[in-house]
Amino acid sequence: MSSRPEHVNPPEIFYGEDEAAKYRKSSRMIAVQAQMSQRAIELLMLPQGEPALLLDIGAGTGLSGSELTEEGHTWIGVDISRAMLEQAVDRGVEGDLAEADIGHGLFFRPGTFDGAISVSVLQWLCHIYKNEHVPKRRLRKFFQSLFNCLSPGARAVFQFYPETPAQIELIVAAAMECGFSGGLVVDYPNSKKAKKYFLCLSAGVSAYKPEALGTGPRNAGEGVKYTEMKRREARTKKRRGIKGTREWIDRKKTSQRNRGLEVRRDSKYTGRRRRRAFG
Amino acid sequence: MRLLTHNLMTCNVGACQTAGTNYPLRIVAEEMQQSEREFSPAFVARMLARLDWSGITAAAEDLSFEGIPAEMPEGAADDDEFLRKLHSLLLEMEVVTGSLVCPHCERKYPIDKTIVNMVLREDEV
Ligand SMILES: C[S@@+](CC[C@H](N)C(=O)[O-])C[C@H]1O[C@@H](n2cnc3c(N)ncnc32)[C@H](O)[C@@H]1O
Numbered sequence: 001m002s003s004r005p006e007h008v009n010p011p012e013i014f015y016g017e018d019e020a021a022k023y024r025k026s027s028r029m030i031a032v033q034a035q036m037s038q039r040a041i042e043l044l045m046l047p048q049g050e051p052a053l054l055l056d057i058g059a060g061t062g063l064s065g066s067e068l069t070e071e072g073h074t075w076i077g078v079d080i081s082r083a084m085l086e087q088a089v090d091r092g093v094e095g096d097l098a099e100a101d102i103g104h105g106l107f108f109r110p111g112t113f114d115g116a117i118s119v120s121v122l123q124w125l126c127h128i129y130k131n132e133h134v135p136k137r138r139l140r141k142f143f144q145s146l147f148n149c150l151s152p153g154a155r156a157v158f159q160f161y162p163e164t165p166a167q168i169e170l171i172v173a174a175a176m177e178c179g180f181s182g183g184l185v186v187d188y189p190n191s192k193k194a195k196k197y198f199l200c201l202s203a204g205v206s207a208y209k210p211e212a213l214g215t216g217p218r219n220a221g222e223g224v225k226y227t228e229m230k231r232r233e234a235r236t237k238k239r240r241g242i243k244g245t246r247e248w249i250d251r252k253k254t255s256q257r258n259r260g261l262e263v264r265r266d267s268k269y270t271g272r273r274r275r276r277a278f279g
Numbered sequence: 280m281r282l283l284t285h286n287l288m289t290c291n292v293g294a295c296q297t298a299g300t301n302y303p304l305r306i307v308a309e310e311m312q313q314s315e316r317e318f319s320p321a322f323v324a325r326m327l328a329r330l331d332w333s334g335i336t337a338a339a340e341d342l343s344f345e346g347i348p349a350e351m352p353e354g355a356a357d358d359d360e361f362l363r364k365l366h367s368l369l370l371e372m373e374v375v376t377g378s379l380v381c382p383h384c385e386r387k388y389p390i391d392k393t394i395v396n397m398v399l400r401e402d403e404v
Contacts, residue, residue: 051322053329074322074370076284078397085394094316096284100291100397104404107291107397109302112329132401141404 004163010129015060015081023061024087030063033119036196037064040117040157041071043185043200043210052114055149056095057102057158058121062088065095068117076113078102103138105145112149115156122160122199126167126260135259139174146203147178153204155182160197167260171199181205188214246271280379280395283326283369286334290381290388292403303334304379304388306341312373316366323366324356335368344368 005014022029046052052073056065059077061084068075075095079085085097100107103125125142126135146156162168168184175182182201188194194214202208249271253263264270290301332351339347347368355361379388379395386403389396 051319051325053322053326072319074283076287080398082394082396086392089392089394096281097394098280098284098288098397099394101399104291104399105296107289108287109289109331112287130401132404 006124006127011124012080012082015084017083020061020081020083020087023063023084024091033063034067036119036159037067037117039187039196040064040119040159040198041067043157043198044115044117044155045208045210046115053112055106055108055113055116057116057118058124059088059095059097060084062091062093062095064117064119065093069094078106102142103133105141106149107145108149110148111151113154114151115154116146116150118156118158118160120159120161122158122171123162123167126163126170136170136174139171140177143175143178143180147180150203153202155203155208156201158199158201160199162197164260164262166257166262168197170258170260175199175201179203182208185210185212187212190214244271280374280390280393281370282335282338282372285338285379286330286369290384290386291397291399292381292384292386295381295383295386298383300383301381303331303337304381306338306374306377306379308342308374308377310374310376311342312375313371314373316370318363318366320359320362323362323369326369327351327356
């Protein structure tokens with residue numbers, strides 16, 4: 001069995017009553033959600049002492065939202081799981097809740113929110129649960145609608161669990177294409193357990209460079225602190241080629257990479273018939 | 280669903296988004312509740328610029344609330360009493376059961392247990 005719930009079931013099934021109950025009962029899960037939410041809020045770098053209107057994307061049982069309330073903010077939460085949201089209602093959270101698939105795009109008027117947080121959600125958009133699902137398109141639809149409903153210069157911080165570097169690339173590229181600036185913050189990059197990814201976006205070109213934790217000398221090494229997103233070259237539309245040619249293979253691989261799949265690297269042997277080693 | 284949220288949301292059906300005729304959603308309330316909430320004048324004042332007043336009057340009409348001015352009064356941001364009333368309207372009133380209906384395509388979004396269901400079918404996106 002896969003250790004990644006995204007591989008097993010769509011979110012509205014995985015986050016059913018049983019999973020929702022864990023968010024009520026497991027003090028460990030509650031603590032982890034709270035801690036990651038606090039960090040996400042810190043990375044939002046909102047002006048001190050101003051009560052803001054925030055969006056919680058994948059609000060679930062409202063543990064992340066409660067941290068927003070704690071900070072004196074008002075929030076609206078969206079989530080695709082009815083069971084999780086009902087749990088939030090039963091807990092009596094302060095936020096207002098809507099059941100929605102973020103891959104269909106958000107539905108708020110332009111300039112509605114002062115910021116957004118999202119805890120452990122984004123990786124769910126990289127998968128296909130219905131024939132109509134094209135992850136790249138869903139991500140784009142989502143980021144475009146988010147960009148529109150944020151007030152100019154507002155920020156959004158996503159803690160997420162990327163499965164592969166290609167998945168990070170897919171997500172970051174979609175955000176960029178929708179006009180966001182910002183980058184990836186990796187906290188405690190050298191610790192297997194504490195390592196956490198935060199995608200920090202700004203709806204505008206404000207200087208926004210949050211700093212990662214745990215990248216000091218003792219942790220040095222791969223220490224990716226903050227990677228600014230690079231503009232991607234606009235890709236031109238390509239025609240489908242003849243199956244099996246190098247061109248066709250390259251295009252197919254690109255498309256698979258775009259969907260965040262693990263694909264063999266390109267080499268000079270790509271698409272070539274291999275010689276039998278022993279006669 | 281509270282009226283602040285209602286004021287900020289639109290019909291998400293693709294065709295309605297494109298046409299821009301997706302606001303305000305009509306409110307059909309079967310059950311409402313009022314719950315007290317901490318009043319922050321600073322927050323309500325901050326929301327003034329974001330509110331669409333036509334959405335407020337439309338909501339008031341759907342719910343048969345009286346005494347809502349046809350336009351946002353001058354100097355609203357400094358009028359504590361007005362802000363308190365608005366706070367109560369936007370953040371304390373809540374639709375528990377009912378639905379929201381798009382004025383354009385008539386799409387119904389059910390509300391149950393205060394949660395509004397905005398999930399679309401794939402062919403509505
Ligand atoms: C790890 S939980 C987040 C829990 C939440 N932060 C809390 O405090 O309870 C991830 C959530 O993302 C939601 N989710 C996953 N895919 C989604 C989608 N496409 N649209 C909306 N929500 C989604 C799931 O339903 C689930 O509640």
